[in-house]
Amino acid sequence: MTPSAFALLDWYARQRRVLPWRALAGQTADPYAVWLSEIMLQQTTVVTVMPYFERFLKHYPTIEDLAHAPLQEVLAAWAGLGYYSRARNLHACAQQVAAIGAFPRSVEGLQALPGIGAYTARAIASIAFAVPVVPVDGNVERITARLHAVDAPLPGARKHLDRLAASLNLDPAAQEAPGDFTQALFDLGAGICTPRRPSCLVCPWREPCKAHASGDPARFPVRAPRKVRPERYGVVFRLVDRQGAVWLRHRPATGLLGGMAELPGTAWQDDPVAIEAALQAAPVALSMADDLTWKVAGQIRHVFTHFGLNLTVIAVQMDDFGPLHNQEGFACPHDALGKQALPSVMQKCLALPA
DNA sequence: AACTCGTGGAT
DNA sequence: TATCCAAGAGT
Secondary structure (H helix, E strand, O other), rough: OOOOHHHHHHHHHHHHHOOOOOOOOOOOHHHHHHHHHHHHOOOOHHHHHHHHHHHHHOOOOOOHHHHHHHHHHHHHHOOOOOHHHHHHHHHHHHHHHHOOOOOOOHHHHOOOOOOOHHHHHHHHHHHHHOOOOOOOOOHHHHHHHHHHOOOOOOOOOHHHHHHHHHHHHOOOHHOHHHHHHHHHHHHHHHOOOOOOOOHHHHHOOOOHHHHHHOOOOOOOOOOOOOOOOOEEEEEEEEEEOOOOOEEEEEEOOOOOOOEEEOOEEEOEEEEEEEEHHHHHOOOOOOOOOOOOOEEEEEEEHHHHHOOOEHHHHHHHHOOOOOOOOOOOEEEEEEHEEEEEEEOHHHHHHHHHHO
């Protein structure tokens, strides 16, 4: 039995979510809003994205506004959302599109832009330009793996699932409403065909679903076991002057937290750092003997995708930043911290009570 | 193909 | 507390 696009679209017409970037029924979606939301939603939940999306659209009403903004300002607006290459590519993409004059309307044209891969190109093309393609995200992978009870584990089975997902689009009803079909798949995955406890009883695709027939739909998709997450350690210095300004520096433009602001500190290494050794990495002269000028504020733990980070925060109260005149970095007034591109890990360090 | 690249909420 | 995992992309 083959899943009916009509059944899904009929369900969607009644159950569709209202989302800020989504056009109302019968209306055309704004490509800028669709693109912006798709980039933000990469590996990120709807609830998390919502306030960021609203803020961006208010601050950058058009893609030209975004294109003309300084990268640091965009990174600051993105701070806390994670995967900061998305923000860098977002900015670069905005500049390219602004230069061209409009978004390309084809999958190939879209995918040639920075930050837009196979999934996002198809999502934008189908939702904003009614191109009959099926973007394969985690939702569609899960739905497809369940429809066909695919036993092969992800991520190896991805190609196979891609082909199965594309076959969903053979149904003429799907091709007549590409945007609705795509978003119906998202809503089905988010609300019915959920990872842990799918609501098969109210699923429009219950009948053709082999996973449902198996009696244990939550077993799909099968995933390969993930490897252990290593731990890393470091020490950062929270230098504060009498006015409450904080000494910050910028990280390299690419790589982990690329272009973001941070507290100065040691490199992050595989073993815990001895305080005495760490003091050598401070931007100002600190010694174990002279421990009236500094104290250990505490420790923060932060989990990245591929390692856990343990940072010791050393608070240093200074009269002024004079001794830092030839150091890399800059003084940030306390009331300007909110405008800095500070990632969550550094927000934690700053929030630690002295 | 396998890694890198964030974060927070749910379970 | 530990694990999962959310509208993935780039290398």
